[in-house]
Amino acid sequence: MPKHKVSSPPFTVQVQPAPVLSASFQVTAAQAGNNLPFTIGHAFRKGEIPAGSSAIGNIPELQVVPKNAWPDGSVKFAIVSGLTSFTAAGPKTIGLGIGQASTAVALSLADLKATGISAAIGAGNFGSAAWSGTDWDAPFMEWIRGPFMSSWIYRKPVGSDAHLVGWLEVRLYKGGAVEVLPWIENGYLTVAAPTNKNATYSFTLGGTQRFSAAFDLLNHTRTVLVSGTALSHWLGSDPKLTPTHDKAYLQAARLVPAYRGQLSSTATFWSSLAQTYTPLQQGNYPAGMGTAGYHGSIGLLPEWDAAYLASSDLRAYAGVIVNAYSAGRYGIHFRDERTQRPLRFSSYPNLVLDGSSGLAGTGASSKNTYTPTATGTTPPTWNSTHHPSVGFMAYLLTGRFYFMEEVQFAATVHYLKNTDTQRQFSAGVLLSNAGANTTRGAAWATRTLAQAACITPDSDTALRGEFLASLESNVNFYHGRYVAMANNPLGFVQPYSDYTTNGDGKYFEAAWMQDFFTASYGYALDMDLPLSATGKTRMREFFAWKARSIIGRLGGTAPTEYLYRDAAVYTVAIAPSDTPDYTGGTGPWFADWGQAYTATTGSPNSGIAGDLRGGYFPDATSYWGNLQPAIAYAVEHSVPGALDAYRRMTGAANWPLLVSSMNTQPVWSVRPRNA
Known part of the structure; x- marks a missing residue:
């Protein structure tokens, strides 16, 4: 029996074609073939597949294994697998529906062994990890159980090395096809003395070497052992299928934002999108994470993930997967050797990163408890203030365990980098005014924490509970600071520092950082995570308060308002004092938005409506682009005044210029679904 089980209960399947719902996806074949196997991840809209119902397909050999449910019990996310035939190269649409399911026998470890599979990961002089025969009887975890595909996770130390571990995700399909994703970590x-491991790494499957490359695996990094256009290895022939989700449906399911931009197949974006993989490559990540200025990796989702949602180009799929693999180059992978999983916050209330793994802005431990100091080459810089979403979209598209853990590793490393007293120990509070975060760092870390809570399987109660508890602790802190007591009435959370020198009698903050924070909480609210009833109420109330910071900046022409035409400033005055009191909430604060406008621009509201201006308008990556997710979620969650503010912006005569730019760079083009 497996040591860990995070799979769903025994699965049932309908063998007759089902009534097709609005949910569907395509599988595109590179060539004709019979009974070709495939697996995808699939998000479902709330209520689409009610509790107690089964999702089935309009092809006979298809299974849908739920991993997460919405609070009402309906299916939220599932892993869909099946086999289908193609008479010629091209796409096939597969519909999903609800039907009466019949019991079928799941593929077993005995079936896996019957294929004669053997596998080995080599690491030069460090040794190897190999699997054959009865080794397959003891997986680390059963991941999927079904009649058309079952999968298991395997792990083994490499030789006698205390740090190197070889991992496999093995998928067995009906008919005997086997797909393997190997990685080295x-x-x-x-564990003491982390350091780099320079070797020639290899992967052998079924007695044939499938991969070999020399590289230096730095501390707390990992890489899949594939190269070129291959995204995994097959024991037999690769079926060469590319899935494509219903992009409108996926955005309607609310696990990702809804995008306005539509990227054409002739856009210059595609010429730079990574399509192949080399271990530890940079991919489309920045050469220096944290460098000032725009980069396409920054946003609720990075540009390569947004491009998948905003286009129909098949190249987008490879771009998502390859870049998710490329995230392994960062030193963010701190696996708890006691559980062999990402850490649980409650187990390490005082542990803090020692700062030797490429993490920028690490804090301090009140108990002097730090991760062991690493030696050797330092991994590329990971800066939480600029970090992208990693692995999340790839997991939604593929259902791969590897990508789920990538999200979890990112969430846990932000916990570890913060000073234990500031994060409130195991609560994992992400302070906007902490130097380890700053406003934008707290925003993006909250986004990542919410993503981890969203996709960790419901059956993994330990880790999922940790992420949810931390998110609720953050909600409770911010609600207590800004809603339960009077505080800045304009909706600005406390920044780390004043953007202007003391003595001018005004406190300036980056408006766009506050917009990132607003957007991250709006996005998390959209996911409808299973917080307590009190936690959900407080999250809605805090978001409504926070959304004031964007709604107010898109104000009207009255003297007490902030003129919408100038909403996209670099910095905005948030208090008429160099030292406003945020802890007690006493400020002093501006009496109205008109005062904030005058302090920011140097002139009172002119009272003249007109074009949007400043902030590098109409570039889609400008400050006008940066504020779109914040106002979109304010409208979507029906915050008072949000729709009027949004209409002032979109009613400007030059608004179409910004929309046009979004069609070339859609990463910031988040739109409200209800307007």
Whole structure:
């Protein structure tokens, strides 16, 4: 029996074609073939597949294994697998529906062994990890159980090395096809003497070497052992299928934002999108994470994930997967050697990163408890203030365990980098005024924490509970600071520092950082995570308060308002004092938005409506682009005044210029679904 089980209960399947719902996806074949296997991840709209119902397909050999449910019990996310035939190269649409399911026998470990599979990961002089025969009887975890596909996770130490571990995700399909994703990892949490591991790494499947490359695996990094256009290895022939989700449906399911931009197949974007993989490559990530200025990796989702949602180009799929693999180059992978999973916050209330793994802005431990100091080459910089969403979209598209853990590793490393007293120990509070975060760092770390809570399977109660508890602790802190007591009436959370020098009698903050924070909480609210009833209420109330910071900046022409035409400033005055009191909430604060406008621009509201201006308008990556997710979620969650503010912006005569630019760079083009 497996040591860990995070799979769903025994699965049932309908063998007759089902009534087709609005949910569907396509599978595109590179060539004709019979009974070709495939697996995708699939998000479902709330209520689409009610509790107690089964999702089935309009092809006979298809299974849908739920991993997460909405609070009402309906299916939220599932892993869909099946086999289908193609008479010629091209796409096939597969519909999903609700039907009466019949019991079928799931593929077993005995079926896996019957294929004669053997596999080995080599690491030069460090040794190897190999699987054959009875080794397959003891997986680390059963991931999927079904009649058309079952999968298991395997792990073994490499030789006698204390840090190197070889991992496999093995998918067995009906008919005997086997798909394997191998990876090598160098990232334990508290094992002494972490360092780089320079070797020639290899992967052998079924007695044939499928991969070999020499590279230096730095501390707390990992890489899949594939190269070129291959995204995994097959024991037999690769079926060469590319899935494409219903993009409108996926955005309607609310696990990702809804995008206005539509990227054409002739856009210059595609010429730079990574399509192949080399271990530890940079991909489309920045050469220096944290460098000032725009980069396409920044946003609720990075540009390569947004491009998948905003286009129909098949190249987008490879771009998502390859870049998710490329995230392994960062030293963020701190696996708890006691559980062999990403850490649980409650197990390490005082542990803080020692700062030797490429993490920028690490804090301090009140108990002097730090991760072991690493030696050797330092991994590329990971800066939480600029970090992208990693692995999340790839997991939604593929259902791969590897990508789920990538999201979890990112969420846990932000916990570890913060000073234990500031994060409130195991609560994992992400302070906007902490130097380890700043406003934008707290925003993006909250986004990542919410994503981890969203996709960790419901059956993984330990880790999922940790992420949800931390998110609720953040909600409670911010609600207590800004809603339960009077505080800045304009909706600005406390920044780390004043953007102007003391002595001018005004406190300036980056407006766009506050917009990132607003957007991250709006996005998390959209996911409808299973917080307590009190936690959900407080999250809605805090978001409504926070959304004032964008609604107010899109104000009207009255003297007490902030003129919408100038909403996209670099910095905005948030208090008429160099030292406003945020802890007690006493300020002093501006009496109205008109005062904030005058303090920001140097002139009172002119009272003249007109074109949007400043902030590098109409570039889609400008400050006008940066504020779109914040106002979109304010409208979507029906915050008072949001729709009027949004209409002032979109009613400007030059608004179409910004929309046009979004069709070339859609990453910031988040729109409200209800307007």
